[in-house]
Every structure is written in structure tokens, then in C-alpha cells.
Amino acid sequence: MTNQVDSFRFVSKGTRRVAKAWIENAEPRKIPWTPLSKPLSECRVAMISTGAMALKTDHPFDQEGERQNPWWGDPTFRVIPKETKAEDIKVYHLHINPEFAEQDLNSLLPLDRLAELEESGEIGYVAPSHYSYMGYTTQPEQLLEESAPAIIRNLRDEFVDVVVLVPA
Numbered sequence: 001m002t003n004q005v006d007s008f009r010f011v012s013k014g015t016r017r018v019a020k021a022w023i024e025n026a027e028p029r030k031i032p033w034t035p036l037s038k039p040l041s042e043c044r045v046a047m048i049s050t051g052a053m054a055l056k057t058d059h060p061f062d063q064e065g066e067r068q069n070p071w072w073g074d075p076t077f078r079v080i081p082k083e084t085k086a087e088d089i090k091v092y093h094l095h096i097n098p099e100f101a102e103q104d105l106n107s108l109l110p111l112d113r114l115a116e117l118e119e120s121g122e123i124g125y126v127a128p129s130h131y132s133y134m135g136y137t138t139q140p141e142q143l144l145e146e147s148a149p150a151i152i153r154n155l156r157d158e159f160v161d162v163v164v165l166v167p168a
Helices: 013-025 063-068 099-103 111-120 141-157
Strands: 044-049 053-055 077-081 089-091 129-133 162-166
Touching (some): 044 111, 053 077, 077 141
């Protein structure tokens, strides 16, 4: 049995129709591609998840703002250290069931799988930091102007070669 995710559960029927039409009518865009400059077995790898996860000791994502305006999503991000375990995080995303990640972090941020790839030599290194932000952000201006550049600076500071995007 599979679980269905209702990405529109907090929006009105009218908003649901508009959002679905917007998605269906979006023009496909070319995917940017940059070939690796060295073998994957020598690369430092980080992950970015849209699961709105934060350490329990960190500031939570703003779910109330999303409840008040379903077109808005918290545009900030959180840093998730590579040693993080499921019991260290909380999920603040209204469009997904948080129980899965809170039981098994690998369902939203597969750090254990990444560590296994490092151990087997498939990748060079697991980056010290990984990132999470709130997916379903339909007003992405602040995310694009502030959060994304900050994440990129952090990735460069940690000499990350490869980023794996983990959609929620």
C-alpha cells in the first residue's frame, strides 16, 4: 500500500485548480549541466532536501505563515551536519508526512546511504554540512536572492564538488 501525498490539502478548491493548471502549463526549461572535473570517487558530496527539516535545537521553519497564506513558504534554510540522526531533527513541512523522516532520516536526507558510498569508494567524501529548505515555495524571491546564494557560499567554503537534490 502506498501513501498519497496531498500537496494541496491546506488550500481552497479554487487555489488547487489554479496551481494544477499553472504546473501543467509551465514551459519545460533546459536543465543546466556541468560535467565533473574529476572522478566521482574523488568528489566531496553534499545534499539539499526540500523537506523543511531542522535540528531540534535550531529555529523551526514557519508553518503558521504557510497556513495563513498557502502561496507562501518559509524561504530560509537550515544546515544539517553530516552526523545528524533521525532523533536530532524535526520536519516542519505541511505538505508531507513528517513521521517517515522523524523515524528514518534517510527517507528525506539519506546521510547513511551517502556515508556508505564514501566507505565503498564510490564517492570521495561526505561534505560536513547538508541543507534543507521548505519546498512548495511559490513565492521564491527571498529564497533565490538570499538563501540560495548563502547555501552556495557555504558549499564553496566546504569545497563541495557535487550536490544531490532530494525532493520531498
